[in-house]
Amino acid sequence: MTAPLLSVRGLRKRFGGLVATDGVNLDVRDGEIHALIGPNGAGKTTLITQLFGELTHDEGAILLEGEEIGGLTTVQRVRRGLGRTFQINQLLPDFTMLDNVALAVQAQEGHSFRFFANARRDESLRTRARQHLATAGLSHRAEVKVADLSHGEQKQLEFAIALACEPRLLLLDEPMAGLGHAESEQMVAMLSALKGRVTMLLVEHDMDAVFALADRISVLVYGRVIATGTAEEIRDNPEVRTAYLGEGDA
């Protein structure tokens, strides 16, 4: 078996007396969709935030393709191929959809100390941005300002921006949260279409989506991964049933 794309070893994070991440071990294999589930307050977003370098961990190692990235800044990790979407949308509200994505495309081309040419007329940026919008099913809304978008569209835009960064590993923090039924199905179809091309670590509460998409699932409870396996293995795992389903939170 090849080495995992992402390997987390003994990750620990305390906030005062509260242990938010308690020795997490987690492997994400190249090409898979790996779902991370767990009851509210299990520390899923906190874990993602540490993987992405927005929060520093206290102990442990984060290896991307076997290289330690735990000491790097967010920007450096993005350069190494990490991408994420946010549960609470982090968009540029004064910009159009297209601007948001084009800026992400631009960011992948190295520095932006170019002061003269009009970036909005730069077809190389715009064309690629439109392609990513098309992938996310947003082409018809490209020129709409983010502030005027629906919540569902903003979620999809989060995803399009993350794609534009062409990550090796995409961390998805509840991409279905707050979406209607139809929108959720659309998102599932989108993720499923990208399966194999982009490796994903998916935090999600929508169990239908998780079981439909995930190759493997890890269950996080009180900051610990208590089980990892295929959908069937997780469904049948007694520990998971008591810890997770027992709380009636699924």
Next chain:
Amino acid sequence: MTLVLEQLLNGLQFGVMLFLLAAGLTLIFGIMGVINLAHGSLYMVGAYASAFAAAQTGSVWLALLAGLAGAAIAGMVVEIVVLRRLYARNHLDQVLATFALILIFNQGVTILFGRQPLFVSVPPALNGSVQLLPGLTYPVYRLAIIAVGLLVALGLYLLINRTRIGMLVRAGATHREMVRALGVDIRLLYTAVFGLGALLAGLAGLMAGPILAVQVGMGEQILIMTFVVVVIGGVGSIRGAFFGALIVGLVDTSLRAFMPGLLRHVMTGPEADALGAGLASMGIYLLMAIVLLVRPKGLFPAHV
């Protein structure tokens, strides 16, 4: 040696004055998230109200009361009429609106009292000097200022850490909705906090009266130094305001006292005095730059 001690006391006295202003400023910022440039104007209002009452009645107590009440009332009116609308705004709007308040306060006071500085005499009971050490006599009034400042610091500490109001104040800073859900009228709380900040600024202003000239513009001069204090101490932290104020007070006073003398060793008298005064004025800003390099969030960052 006595000269050094005397300057240390001067620095302490200046430090506690800065603390009175910085405490209000940092409290208001920490809780309401508002940067209030007009805080210096409240200091000026306290000084003028007190000087005016003293001149009219001759009573020290009425002067004290007028200074405190004047500043507190001005502060609360300002909060209700203007500041309240700015809590949800960005810092730029806050800066410009409170800058506008400065213009209004300064011109208003100019119209009422003219441009001539007012001079206030030291209250008779605090007149004179006292011998602290052989060869070191020090004005009673300045000692009184130090005592008042330290008492206020203690009082604020107790208020914030030991009382229900303090708890609300701390909770209000981080969990606005929660406090509101508990049935506390947060608007009243904000007005009260603002009034307290204004009261402290007024206290500083009225105590400054007999030492400095009471004049238009006095507020801005000390306001900018107060900013330095707040930045050095850590925005939003009362403890930071206290230590920051003492550090700035001591550094500024000693530089002013000793810099020209040191320079006189290397250049002629008048030039040394001018350059020394200039360098001394710059000293605290350099100190701030150094603190920023080492601790960008200040020496005592607030926990919130």
Next chain:
Amino acid sequence: MSDGTTTDEALNPAASAAPAYGRSLALLALAIVLIALPFTVQAIGQPALVPLATRVLIYAIAAASLNLALGFGGMVSFGHAAFFGIGGYVVGILYRTMTDDGLFLGFIPGTDQLLITLPAALLVGGLFACIIGALSLRTSGVQFIMITLAFAQMLFFLFVSLKAYGGDDGMTIRRRNALFSLNTRDDITFYFICLFVAALVFLVLWRIVGSRFGMVLAGIRQNERRMAAIGIAPYRYKLAAFVISGMGTGLAGALMANYLRFVSPDMLHWTKSGELMIMVILGGVGTLLGPLLGAAALVVLETVLTGWTEHWQLVLGPILLLVVLFTQGGLNGLLGRLGLGRSAP
């Protein structure tokens, strides 16, 4: 180009309807008005309006430069008077060095050539902006405001203490800097020099705002966390914008020193920083031509009000307060909403 984002609102009215066309027309009209202005006011017998318009142009350069940091980059600098004053002192010190036939700092000869003093002011303004910005940008929010204010105050005290250059009283520059064989003393000539520089500055700012750099800057203003997540570290870009902003403001200061033939620490006073910010907000934050409008509004307001009362600031205060509290987007936005043409969301 039909995106109605703030970055090019000033030049891009009401999104789709009549975009590039109406915009060019409006700019052309503005250019004609500005070029015809000195001749018109002379024709109607008000030659004193030429210096007034010159002041508007100079402040417009400073305010537009500040606006790059403040409006487009979201950096609320309360210390831009420092760069304005430094630009002025570059002119003053170079002139003084020339008349004294000495060397500044032991190796810089003096000059009164505008073609040297203006670039020098630009560079020195940028240098100071680089130092102050590098330190101040380690913080953000309210600390940034306080720190920029404090650094400006520090430089204010420095110039107050420099007795060799007039200290508190400032120093006079007996003649305006020379440019070719033009008579810079002549008000109309100097007006056109300022107009030329202003046009250049606005052109450069317009290009910057629309460039890749400008997009990144606008992105940083809107959401730094998002920018980090797409792999852009904000600090360098903010610093670069701050430096460019300081350069433009220094340039304006150099023109002002020439205009007044006088520099003093007053140019660095913190209230000057406040005035520049007022111009930006009066005109409309984050719009390209807003600062011109704001500068005109403040200079005219001051001139008119001082004619009525020495307490003109008592009128300015409430006006400013009303603008901040009740208009979004300053005069530019107000005009837009009243349907008087240009721009605004």
